Amino acid sequence: MSRIWHIGLAVPDLERGMAEFGTLFGLTWRPVVVRSMTMTDEHGAAHDVDCHVTFSLGGPFAVELWQALPGTPLATPPGGYFHHVGYWTDDHAAEKQRLADLGYPDFLRSEPGLLIARGPGNVRVEPCDLGRDQPYLRDLYPPDSPYFGTPQLPTN
Template sequence: MVPDIERAMRDFRRSAGVEWSDPVSDRMGGWDYRIVFSRGGPPFIELITGPAGSPWDASQGARFDHIGFWSSDVGQASRRLEKEGMPVDFSGCPYGRPFAYHRVDSIGARVEFVDVSRQAAFLDGWHPGGEPMPALDENSRG
């Protein structure tokens, strides 16, 4: 999460050579936000900026926020993490977006599950021609 997406992109480019797609503006619920992903394939670096009080609030400064995984069943993955003591911090599901963030205090960040059905559109938009990535589900847990 970053308060200034252009500055973060520029600094990541200058410090680590990361190349970026063009940022996209979107709206979910009552929040406008901007999002961008790195180019070049997995792992993808995601930068998001959103207003105070939103799930992407960076008004207190930039921070590492989450690591994302594809899931064959976001609901099942979320229930599993909740049983493990990692509560849902925000779910996009009520807004028609199949993803959920879970708070994992021991790592100081959230884990995000995104429904694998969104992967083809993600790759088309952010990494054209990219190979599909595996989903993390009950059968592939380590």
């Protein structure tokens, strides 16, 4: 199974990005969360990051915005904010191999299970594991997923 569920945008100022995209597309936002992780880039270099990120409410298609982190794979891409398309997959390991076979090597990876691959034309994709619960995004899971339901939004 693979279903597009979000687009990821790296913005230079998260609050401003939320205001601008909210006004442009009539979006409201989930609370901003901080994801602390070590990610490995396509050259094997490790980056310890604190990523400030939010997703739009509603859906099932969502917009993901994060504060761009210069010098890391989460920097604003050359030429604009667009970073990747995220889609659901039933078998994350098999999908990683399928992407490699199609000429989409890892662009970044992190535990648990974050992978963004980059292919021709600098297109970046994020296969998202349907077997991994992300409670604050439950409303964005496909209806036949065991994790689909009411999101448990952080209260920070």
